[in-house]
Amino acid sequence: xxxxxxxxxxxxxxxxxxxxxxxxxxxxxxxxxxxxxxxxxxxxxxxxxxxxxxxxxxxxxxxxxxxxxxxxxxxxxxxxxxxxxxxxxxxxxxxxxxxxxxxxxxxxxxxxxxxxxxxxxxxxxxxxxxxxxxxxxxxxxxxxxxxxxxxxxxxxxxxxxxxxxxxxxxxxxxxxxxxxxxxxxxxxxxxxxxxxxxxxxxxxxxxxxxxxxxxxxxxxxxxxxxxxxxxxxxxxxxxxxxxxxxxxxxxxxxxxxxxxxxxxxxxxxxxxxxxxxxxxxxxxxxxxxxxxxxxxxxxxxxxxxxxxxxxxxxxxxxxxxxxxxxxxxxxxxxxxxxxxxxxxxxxxxxxxxxxxxxxxxxxxxxxxxxxxxxxxxxxxxxxxxxxxxxxxxxxxxxxxxxxxxxxxxxxxxxxxxxxxxxxxxxxxxxxxxxxxxxxxxxxxxxxxxxxxxxxxxxxxxxxxxxxxxxxxxxxxxxxxxxxxxxxxxxxxxxxxxxxxxxxxxxxxxxxxxxxxxxxxxxxxxxxxxxxxxxxxxxxxxxxxxxxxxxxxxxxxxxxxxxxxxxxxxxxxxxxxxxxxxxxxxxxxxxxxxxxxxxxxxxxxxxxxxxxxxxxxxxxxxxxxxxxxxxxxxxxxxxxxxxxxxxxxxxxxxxxxxxxxxxxxxxxxxxxxxxxxxxxxxxxxxxxxxxxxxxxxxxxxxxxxxxxxxxxxxxxxxxxxxxxxxxxxxxxxxxxxxxxxxxxxxxxxxxxxxxxxxxxxxxxxxxxxxxxxxxxxxxxxxxxx
Numbered sequence: 001x002x003x004x005x006x007x008x009x010x011x012x013x014x015x016x017x018x019x020x021x022x023x024x025x026x027x028x029x030x031x032x033x034x035x036x037x038x039x040x041x042x043x044x045x046x047x048x049x050x051x052x053x054x055x056x057x058x059x060x061x062x063x064x065x066x067x068x069x070x071x072x073x074x075x076x077x078x079x080x081x082x083x084x085x086x087x088x089x090x091x092x093x094x095x096x097x098x099x100x101x102x103x104x105x106x107x108x109x110x111x112x113x114x115x116x117x118x119x120x121x122x123x124x125x126x127x128x129x130x131x132x133x134x135x136x137x138x139x140x141x142x143x144x145x146x147x148x149x150x151x152x153x154x155x156x157x158x159x160x161x162x163x164x165x166x167x168x169x170x171x172x173x174x175x176x177x178x179x180x181x182x183x184x185x186x187x188x189x190x191x192x193x194x195x196x197x198x199x200x201x202x203x204x205x206x207x208x209x210x211x212x213x214x215x216x217x218x219x220x221x222x223x224x225x226x227x228x229x230x231x232x233x234x235x236x237x238x239x240x241x242x243x244x245x246x247x248x249x250x251x252x253x254x255x256x257x258x259x260x261x262x263x264x265x266x267x268x269x270x271x272x273x274x275x276x277x278x279x280x281x282x283x284x285x286x287x288x289x290x291x292x293x294x295x296x297x298x299x300x301x302x303x304x305x306x307x308x309x310x311x312x313x314x315x316x317x318x319x320x321x322x323x324x325x326x327x328x329x330x331x332x333x334x335x336x337x338x339x340x341x342x343x344x345x346x347x348x349x350x351x352x353x354x355x356x357x358x359x360x361x362x363x364x365x366x367x368x369x370x371x372x373x374x375x376x377x378x379x380x381x382x383x384x385x386x387x388x389x390x391x392x393x394x395x396x397x398x399x400x401x402x403x404x405x406x407x408x409x410x411x412x413x414x415x416x417x418x419x420x421x422x423x424x425x426x427x428x429x430x431x432x433x434x435x436x437x438x439x440x441x442x443x444x445x446x447x448x449x450x451x452x453x454x455x456x457x458x459x460x461x462x463x464x465x466x467x468x469x470x471x472x473x474x475x476x477x478x479x480x481x482x483x484x485x486x487x488x489x490x491x492x493x494x495x496x497x498x499x500x501x502x503x504x505x506x507x508x509x510x511x512x513x514x515x516x517x518x519x520x521x522x523x524x525x526x527x528x529x530x531x532x533x534x535x536x537x538x539x540x541x542x543x544x545x546x547x548x549x550x551x552x553x554x555x556x557x558x559x560x561x562x563x564x565x566x567x568x569x570x571x572x573x574x575x576x577x578x579x580x581x582x583x584x585x586x587x588x589x590x591x592x593x594x595x596x597x598x599x600x601x602x603x604x605x606x607x608x609x610x611x612x613x614x615x616x617x618x619x620x621x622x623x624x625x626x627x628x629x630x631x632x633x634x635x636x637x638x639x640x641x642x643x644x645x646x647x648x649x650x651x652x653x654x655x656x657x658x659x660x661x662x663x664x665x666x667x668x669x670x671x672x673x674x675x676x677x678x679x680x681x682x683x684x685x686x687x688x689x690x691x692x693x694x695x696x697x698x699x700x701x702x703x704x705x706x707x708x709x710x711x712x713x714x715x716x717x718x719x720x721x722x723x724x725x726x727x728x729x730x731x732x733x734x735x736x737x738x739x740x741x742x743x744x745x746x747x748x749x750x751x752x753x754x755x756x757x758x759x760x761x762x763x764x765x766x767x768x769x770x771x772x773x774x775x776x777x778x779x780x781x782x783x784x
Contacts, residue, residue: 008286011038012279020282021264024245025252028754029235030055032251032289043289045153045253049109049125049141050075050349050471051356052098070098071307071472072349072358074315076110076137077450078468080127080493081543082318083583084607085140092144092152094310097302099150105292106151106197109354110138112185113201115451115494116161116524117509119420124350124450124469128493129525129540130602131181132626135188137493142193151196151292154189156234158182158216159518160201164419164510167236167743168702170204173518174681178205179630179637180522183220190227196288197230200249202237206684211237217248230288236748239700242267246274250281257755308360312473316480317581320490321544322464328442329463330484330546334401336373338365339380339393339436340429340446342406347448348474352416352736362475364406364446371483380405381428390435397440404482405433408448408467417739419510423454423500433457446478452496455537466490484546487580489607491543491651495525498537504528512689513705521675522629526652527598541585541602541651547576549610549650551584553658562624562639562665569619570648570658574610583607584648586620587655588627591643595629595670600652603627622646624663633671641665696770699747699762706769707742715769716742719749758783 012020019035027033027042034042047053052070073079073091082088088110099107111122115129127134138154145152159171159182173182189195200210200217210216211233221227231250238244238252241260245267252260267273321329343365349355369375378393397403407429414420424430437443437460444463447453448470458464465488470477480486500506504520511517523531526540552571560566572584586604590597604620628639641664649655679685693705703719706712719741744752750762757765761783768776 004287004290007290008283011035011040011286012282014038015282017265017268017275018261020278021261022258023285024250024264024278024281025260026255029254032285033255040286040289043105043292044103045106045108046099046102046104047353048095048107049111050354051358052095052102052104052107053354053356054102054104067355067357068102069357069359071095071304071311072356072361073311074318074471075124075350075354075450075469076127077124077493078318078470078490079314080133080137080318081320081468081490082314082607083133083137083491083493083605084317085136087314087317088137088140089144090310091314092141093147094144094302094307096145096148096150097300098307099145100148100300101302104150106153107145108153108155108199110141110152111155112138112189113156113158113160114182114185114524116518117503117505118423118452118494118497119500119509120161120451121163121414121419122350122352122416123494124414125352125354125416129495130493131184132188132602133493133605134185136192138185138189139192142189142195146193146196149292151288152193153197153199153232154186154195155199156201157186157198157210157221158201159205160203162419162510162516163417163739165513165704165743167202167748168204168514168700168745169511170207170515171518172206172515172682172684172686174521174678175632176630176681177518177521181524187225190225195229196291197232198227199232199234200237202234206682209237209239211249212240212243212247214247222248230284236744236752238751239745239747242273245277245281250284254752254754256751259751259759304359308473311471312362312476315467315470315473315477316486318490319468319470319477319481319488320466320492320542321481321488322466322538322542323458323461324544325462328402328444329465329482331373331402331404331444331482332484334374335399336375337378337393337397337400337403337440338368338375338406339378339397339403339432340406341379341381342408342446342448343377343404344379346406346474347408347410347469348471349469350414350416350450351411351733354416355733358472361472364475364478367475367479368404368482371479371485373483376400380432381407381426383410383426383428385428385431390432393432394435394439397436400440401442403436403440403443404446405436405443406446406448407433409450409453412735414450415735417736417743420451423452423497425449425453430456433461437461444482446482448474452494452537454499458537484578487546487578488543489545489581489583491541491583492538493540495529495536495540496538498535502529502534502536512691513693514690515687517678517686519678521678521681522598523675527601530652531599539652542653543583543651545576545580545582547574547578547580547610547612549573549582550575551649551656553648553656555657555659557660557662559662559664560624562628562663565621565623567619567621568646568648568659569617571615572608572610572618573615574612577612579609579611581607581609582650584618584620585651585655586622586658587647587652589645589647590627591645594640596675597629600647601626603646620648624661627661627663631668631671634668638668639663639665640670641667697746697766699766700745701766702745703742709769711769711771715765
């Protein structure tokens with residue numbers, strides 16, 4: 001029987017140069033192309049990763065229209081807090097089944113970019129500040145999706161850690177930090193799940209766009225990691241298609257209306273592009289289509305009710321109890337005031353390309369009532385502080401045994417395409433909490449947001465339950481935790497800082513109009529806070545339970561060679577009186593000084609359920625490669641010989657000695673790293689900051705560059721008008737759409753027009769902004 005690679009090779013031999021050049025870009029926004037001459041069909045791709053976002057029809061090339069109903073699962077900011085890859089596996093499997101049901105061959109997810117800074121507008125879509133957590137939780141999701149025959153596309157490769165000018169920003173990162181922090185999660189996920197595809201990011205990495213970055217796409221991905229799947233551009237991320245093919249980018253999305261087909265053929269005819277490079281990309285695309293095409297068109301019916309149960313359970317497993325003074329939670333009885341519009345209209349997902357039309361959205365207030373609680377409700381807030389609403393809320397709060405306030409961030413505060421301005425919650429939410437606390441001391445806050453927020457009222461409330469963005473099952477999950485049906489077991493997958501000023505990357509986020517320098521190097525998240533003894537609001541891995549757990553380790557000593565993997569075991573006992581789940585963490589600390597390292601580094605975790613009084617032996621597999629650092633001399637991870645202490649515990653704040661590892665390693669000279677000498681580390685002399693870009697503008701510029709000019713402002717107004725009335729857009733999507741239109745490079749805006757704007761027409765717009773008004777108008781009218 002002919003295998004899939006032989007079949008693909010045979011197809012390539014039967015294709016013309018024109019057919020091959022055409023195949024390496026999409027047919028439209030969501031579909032690959034058909035090649036009738038060799039019998040190759042088309043497959044459909046759709047957005048994720050918190051549920052299937054399949055557009056009702058291909059209304060636009062920006063992919064911003066409405067979508068078919070699907071299950072809305074917890075956002076990854078929440079599911080990561082389960083610290084249980086079986087949770088993300090179940091989510092992935094359910095999404096894969098819904099893809100099969102909708103004839104979708106690939107889901108665009110998971111997103112595993114590191115949470116470098118809490119203001120990144122897309123942090124709700126990412127997993128963690130730690131690459132091991134991101135990689136392992138992503139692998140669970142990918143394995144779940146691909147168990148159904150659907151492909152998963154991991155994204156955004158790499159260093160897409162902000163939304164501001166994400167399409168053009170140049171991320172300057174030293175080699176060690178790039179591998180140790182920003183690539184490691186991808187490597188783990190690829191090796192533990194082998195996703196069918198990987199999506200490149202928009203941004204530049206050390207001066208070269210990811211879509212044409214041979215170091216990232218070939219040297220690392222293909223040659224070092226031995227990845228043989230499909231590489232895809234983010235939508236509109238292709239700059240030079242010929243350079244992209246040579247660098248290792250297979251599929252351009254969306255289609256370019258034939259513009260790049262001609263450039264590919266020209267590149268081969270002039271010798272700028274080899275046909276071998278084109279054939280390599282064609283091979284990867286055909287293999288993917290053949291591997292998934294067998295499922296397309298086959299009737300498949302998924303169980304949406306069961307998927308809703310998956311969403312509820314995932315949210316319940318992941319929510320984090322941040323504070324619980326006097327064990328005020330769980331609430332079993334008594335008079336209760338529930339306050340806050342989020343209790344009726346919950347914030348359950350982020351805005352942007354991951355937004356799902358939910359099948360069955362829970363109402364937290366109704367779910368709390370179903371649990372048998374005696375409740376009186378008040379709205380509490382609107383978009384601005386409202387004294388009447390606050391007075392009404394305070395009135396019902398008086399004398400109640402418990403007050404539960406639902407608060408957080410509205411979808412106007414965080415969205416794909418824009419970064420947050422600060423960590424503050426809406427004034428109307430903060431003011432409500434402050435005033436209610438004056439009339440009742442038993443206040444419980446349920447937070448709904450996609451990223452850390454400031455909590456000026458934290459000392460005045462008794463408890464805080466972090467629901468993040470819980471998907472369509474958020475209401476039932478909250479009710480189950482609040483009433484004690486289940487014990488909370490989520491732990492923070494990111495640090496919650498006490499202020500922006502304490503964030504290591506804050507002085508270099510989001511950079512200027514051209515460049516962002518990652519001067520904090522490896523000190524991202526807990527690596528910085530723990531090493532430098534900085535105060536936080538809540539540390540990475542923090543999370544409370546309704547039960548208590550005791551750890552018994554035995555404090556052994558063992559020997560290992562660098563590169564070994566081995567198991568460590570320790571006993572954990574539930575000393576409380578209820579059944580509860582517990583995540584146990586293992587951290588490593590090197591005893592002697594040498595190359596700069598974090599004080600503690602996470603090397604493993606495991607989650608188990610314990611009945612009251614039950615004890616488990618917990619086993620965690622340890623890879624000694626995680627003890628070390630990326631050595632730029634040998635281009636690989638390395639740890640020197642020496643003593644390494646392992647600690648285990650319920651969180652980074654509560655660790656006990658586990659074992660001492662005497663590591664033997666090949667002696668290699670350690671580079672004289674100096675984290676405070678960034679230019680030496682990167683080999684880049686940083687340019688002077690640019691906060692205003694002057695004319696003349698080219699295809700590489702964007703409207704944001706020209707917004708300070710009168711002509712630029714006029715063109716922005718026209719483009720926004722052409723994009724349609726914001727009132728007609730899907731709720732919450734206007735921020736992403738406006739940001740995309742203004743920050744998308746001119747050439748990408750042209751490509752995303754689905755042929756409506758020619759290259760000459762776009763050049764006419766640029767001429768207009770450059771002050772060459774007559775020439776610009778002529779080209780624009782000619783394009784029309």
